[in-house]
Amino acid sequence: MSPEATAGxxxxxxxxxxxxxxxxxxxPEADTEExxxxxxxxxxxxxxxxxxxxxxxxxxVGTLEAYFGQFVPILDEMTVxxxxxxxxxxxxxxxNVAMVDEGLDESxxxxxxxxxxxxxxxxxxxxxxxxxxxxxxSVRMELDQExxxxxxxxxxxxxxxxxxxxDSIRAExxxxxxxxxxxxTLEGSDLKRAVTAAEMVSDHIRLQVDQTEAGEDALIFSAxxxxxxxxxxxxxxxxxxxxMGDGDSLFSLDYLADFEAVxxxxxxxxxxxxxxxxxxxxxxxxxxxxxxxxxxxHAEVLQMLAPRISSED
Amino acid sequence: MSPEATAGxxxxxxxxxxxxxxxxxxxPEADTEExxxxxxxxxxxxxxxxxxxxxxxxxxVGTLEAYFGQFVPILDEMTVxxxxxxxxxxxxxxxNVAMVDEGLDESxxxxxxxxxxxxxxxxxxxxxxxxxxxxxxSVRMELDQExxxxxxxxxxxxxxxxxxxxDSIRAExxxxxxxxxxxxTLEGSDLKRAVTAAEMVSDHIRLQVDQTEAGEDALIFSAxxxxxxxxxxxxxxxxxxxxMGDGDSLFSLDYLADFEAVxxxxxxxxxxxxxxxxxxxxxxxxxxxxxxxxxxxHAEVLQMLAPRISSED
Amino acid sequence: MSPEATAGxxxxxxxxxxxxxxxxxxxPEADTEExxxxxxxxxxxxxxxxxxxxxxxxxxVGTLEAYFGQFVPILDEMTVxxxxxxxxxxxxxxxNVAMVDEGLDESxxxxxxxxxxxxxxxxxxxxxxxxxxxxxxSVRMELDQExxxxxxxxxxxxxxxxxxxxDSIRAExxxxxxxxxxxxTLEGSDLKRAVTAAEMVSDHIRLQVDQTEAGEDALIFSAxxxxxxxxxxxxxxxxxxxxMGDGDSLFSLDYLADFEAVxxxxxxxxxxxxxxxxxxxxxxxxxxxxxxxxxxxHAEVLQMLAPRISSED
Numbered sequence: 001m002s003p004e005a006t007a008g009x010x011x012x013x014x015x016x017x018x019x020x021x022x023x024x025x026x027x028p029e030a031d032t033e034e035x036x037x038x039x040x041x042x043x044x045x046x047x048x049x050x051x052x053x054x055x056x057x058x059x060x061v062g063t064l065e066a067y068f069g070q071f072v073p074i075l076d077e078m079t080v081x082x083x084x085x086x087x088x089x090x091x092x093x094x095x096n097v098a099m100v101d102e103g104l105d106e107s108x109x110x111x112x113x114x115x116x117x118x119x120x121x122x123x124x125x126x127x128x129x130x131x132x133x134x135x136x137x138s139v140r141m142e143l144d145q146e147x148x149x150x151x152x153x154x155x156x157x158x159x160x161x162x163x164x165x166x167d168s169i170r171a172e173x174x175x176x177x178x179x180x181x182x183x184x185t186l187e188g189s190d191l192k193r194a195v196t197a198a199e200m201v202s203d204h205i206r207l208q209v210d211q212t213e214a215g216e217d218a219l220i221f222s223a224x225x226x227x228x229x230x231x232x233x234x235x236x237x238x239x240x241x242x243x244m245g246d247g248d249s250l251f252s253l254d255y256l257a258d259f260e261a262v263x264x265x266x267x268x269x270x271x272x273x274x275x276x277x278x279x280x281x282x283x284x285x286x287x288x289x290x291x292x293x294x295x296x297x298h299a300e301v302l303q304m305l306a307p308r309i310s311s312e313d
Numbered sequence: 314m315s316p317e318a319t320a321g322x323x324x325x326x327x328x329x330x331x332x333x334x335x336x337x338x339x340x341p342e343a344d345t346e347e348x349x350x351x352x353x354x355x356x357x358x359x360x361x362x363x364x365x366x367x368x369x370x371x372x373x374v375g376t377l378e379a380y381f382g383q384f385v386p387i388l389d390e391m392t393v394x395x396x397x398x399x400x401x402x403x404x405x406x407x408x409n410v411a412m413v414d415e416g417l418d419e420s421x422x423x424x425x426x427x428x429x430x431x432x433x434x435x436x437x438x439x440x441x442x443x444x445x446x447x448x449x450x451s452v453r454m455e456l457d458q459e460x461x462x463x464x465x466x467x468x469x470x471x472x473x474x475x476x477x478x479x480d481s482i483r484a485e486x487x488x489x490x491x492x493x494x495x496x497x498t499l500e501g502s503d504l505k506r507a508v509t510a511a512e513m514v515s516d517h518i519r520l521q522v523d524q525t526e527a528g529e530d531a532l533i534f535s536a537x538x539x540x541x542x543x544x545x546x547x548x549x550x551x552x553x554x555x556x557m558g559d560g561d562s563l564f565s566l567d568y569l570a571d572f573e574a575v576x577x578x579x580x581x582x583x584x585x586x587x588x589x590x591x592x593x594x595x596x597x598x599x600x601x602x603x604x605x606x607x608x609x610x611h612a613e614v615l616q617m618l619a620p621r622i623s624s625e626d
Numbered sequence: 627m628s629p630e631a632t633a634g635x636x637x638x639x640x641x642x643x644x645x646x647x648x649x650x651x652x653x654p655e656a657d658t659e660e661x662x663x664x665x666x667x668x669x670x671x672x673x674x675x676x677x678x679x680x681x682x683x684x685x686x687v688g689t690l691e692a693y694f695g696q697f698v699p700i701l702d703e704m705t706v707x708x709x710x711x712x713x714x715x716x717x718x719x720x721x722n723v724a725m726v727d728e729g730l731d732e733s734x735x736x737x738x739x740x741x742x743x744x745x746x747x748x749x750x751x752x753x754x755x756x757x758x759x760x761x762x763x764s765v766r767m768e769l770d771q772e773x774x775x776x777x778x779x780x781x782x783x784x785x786x787x788x789x790x791x792x793d794s795i796r797a798e799x800x801x802x803x804x805x806x807x808x809x810x811t812l813e814g815s816d817l818k819r820a821v822t823a824a825e826m827v828s829d830h831i832r833l834q835v836d837q838t839e840a841g842e843d844a845l846i847f848s849a850x851x852x853x854x855x856x857x858x859x860x861x862x863x864x865x866x867x868x869x870m871g872d873g874d875s876l877f878s879l880d881y882l883a884d885f886e887a888v889x890x891x892x893x894x895x896x897x898x899x900x901x902x903x904x905x906x907x908x909x910x911x912x913x914x915x916x917x918x919x920x921x922x923x924h925a926e927v928l929q930m931l932a933p934r935i936s937s938e939d
Contacts, residue, residue, distance in 0.1 A: 194470075510785065542786040
């Protein structure tokens with residue numbers, strides 16, 4: 001945990017019931033919530049040379065851009081678990097304030113086969129490669145066991161991407177097991193509106209589940225600047241769902257704006273809030289309605305952001 | 314009047330019949346043409362705390378953006394008169410070369426009520442706030458008498474805008490009472506074309522009402538560069554209206570390009586010209602054709618630009 | 627030939643049968659391939675004042691933008707031959723690596739008349755002037771013999787463009803007479819794809835006519851970076867035409883990307899290749915299908931790029 005960060009930020013793992021918050025950087029030996037059977041990091045990189053080779057998949061450019069795009073706000077390099085049932089990714093930003101966890105189910109792929117393994121990729125480079133194709137173009141990826149490179153094919157174009165040793169990438173964080181008493185479901189576009197307006201007056205935004213002056217249960221966004229203030233009150237009727245509970249925390253707008261930018265406007269977004277606690281932002285996306293499946297989303301995203309300690313405290 | 318400005322520019326009030334041109338900055342006690350019953354500036358700011366409070370209005374984002382957007386080229390902060398019949402604004406740029414005057418009639422609003430008063434606003438901040446909404450969204454504004462702040466609501470979003478003491482804003486200029494013998498009405502798009510082409514060769518543009526080589530009455534734009542020249546001749550048949558008269562003046566393209574940028578391409582624009590005299594540019598805009606009224610414009614704009622003294626003189 | 631350029635570049639004229647490669651800058655007295663009856667440069671500039679005056683033409687903005695736009699990647703100023711049968715232009719970049727040659731037939735014009743002559747123009751200025759009009763607008767150009775200026779009219783707008791003394795412009799190169807054994811015809815969009823992908827990993831791209839691992843005749847683009855590689859194989863079935871021959875050369879992506887940017891995506895592009903030889907890129911464009919002619923292209927473009935010597939050599 002860097003000294004700058006501790007000045008006014010708590011950290012994503014801080015209110016956790018585990019011992020994760022005492023590790024800086026997060027202990028690579030700590031088991032992650034969803035991959036508890038992963039061996040420790042050193043052993044994982046050995047995977048790459050052994051059984052990790054059995055990986056090949058095919059999906060549209062749009063699907064892979066939507067999946068990996070979720071990690072771009074906080075990561076430059078990321079580790080990707082090549083699970084037999086799909087891709088799993090998780091990462092934390094360098095200041096330990098923002099975390100993203102997202103899986104992509106094998107049903108999102110035209111073809112998917114993996115015997116397991118862990119790879120490290122340069123995320124920006126991967127996004128650049130995908131941008132060569134159009135959203136509907138088909139991409140094939142295959143892991144070359146000998147060279148430890150990923151062969152990426154878009155039509156007749158072949159790109160050989162050198163992988164990164166997963167050991168050299170910041171270790172994956174654990175997801176803290178928190179009791180967050182308030183839960184709100186709202187439209188992505190409302191979150192976008194709140195963030196855009198708050199950025200005009202402040203670097204921080206307060207999220208509250210409370211009653212309005214008129215006595216209505218509501219989700220309240222507010223930001224206080226030196227001279228101007230912004231408030232967005234969403235009463236129950238403007239929300240998809242609302243479970244009242246003790247929720248009142250302050251967050252950095254820099255991070256929240258980055259998160260908001262990759263949330264689809266039409267998504268139903270779950271916010272889980274506590275008092276001076278991290279916020280969990282969850283939504284589903286990647287519906288390939290035109291590929292003959294049932295149109296159910298193929299990816300679940302969890303964004304977590306540590307609270308900013310109120311300056312008054 | 315600043316020493317730099319006097320080097321080659323005359324000023325908007327310079328050929329006026331009043332004593333306005335001897336004031337630098339313009340005398341705040343000088344009565345403005347359209348608001349002759351305004352008390353002097355010091356008294357005006359007292360208004361704010363007293364009866365100025367009785368102000369509330371509701372209009373579309375598009376209407377307010379179109380109205381306030383006219384002042385953006387020359388002002389960062391502006392005073393707004395909250396007249397019982399609508400908004401009135403007027404301002405001059407720091408170099409005293411360009412002036413804008415524009416009223417917005419109460420008929421442009423879904424709701425308008427004011428007991429009078431004067432407020433000062435940060436213009437860029439106000440435009441930012443409006444940009445949160447879409448053009449058709451409804452905006453409510455209400456003056457809080459106690460806090461001297463403007464409550465701006467767009468849907469469920471509330472923005473509290475701190476107002477600026479009108480005394481601290483550059484005083485409003487008076488509109489000089491000039492005899493401008495030539496009058497031309499042309500399409501906004503033709504003015505845009507002339508300005509764009511002239512900018513390629515020079516910092517200045519000459520506007521003349523004269524006869525072409527072929528002997529036709531015409532409005533003639535011309536710009537002379539070091540090596541290249543540009544001329545745009547609009548004979549009577551290419552104009553909406555033309556009243557011949559002595560008109561031949563040189564203007565700064567920086568200012569005219571700023572003015573041109575906020576003139577609708579389809580507007581019928583009146584130019585009033587003299588010889589080495591300011592130009593008056595007048596047009597109407599803000600037709601809310603879809604709100605059930607008669608589609609008549611709700612705002613009249615007057616842009617005035619002082620001439621640049623010809624370098625040959 | 628500049629010392630920097632000789633380090634790793636051969637030059638456009640280098641494998642030529644002529645003595646052109648020993649001239650740095652290219653000898654202005656050397657006759658050009660297509661204009662062998664041109665007098666030497668000094669005499670040409672005299673043309674301007676004498677018979678060059680007899681030039682007037684009319685075409686659409688879009689036609690002239692498409693013609694002159696081909697030279698923008700490598701030239702700031704260019705000489706234009708006002709041939710009785712149309713315009714002829716040719717130029718080489720300052721490093722003598724890239725060359726463009728393009729004629730525009732008189733059939734591309736609504737009106738064309740010329741008694742011959744040579745003019746020099748500021749290419750960027752000319753493109754700016756054309757940008758005032760819309761693609762379909764008509765442009766008239768007329769040479770003023772006395773002032774040595776070009777009168778350019780778009781509708782009622784008149785622009786007087788000062789010409790540049792052709793003697794002060796880098797002399798036109800000659801087109802080397804090369805034996806290039808391999809010839810490929812492909813779609814412009816495929817070339818674009820190869821260049822875009824190669825730029826991600828390297829500054830250079832290799833063009834080969836060879837057999838794929840599967841034994842198919844193909845055009846192969848490849849680029850090798852420090853860690854990543856890109857390959858685009860276009861077998862015969864993905865090409866418009868393919869004449870096998872000894873072709874394997876490395877080129878600077880900077881130049882090829884500039885060339886590619888002005889090649890229409892739908893054009894059928896001829897590539898002529900040798901081994902460590904320049905590439906000739908040829909295509910036709912400017913089809914004015916709506917002006918009543920037969921829709922045949924009015925302009926032929928030749929782009930030539932010198933090879934980059936392989937660093938292994």
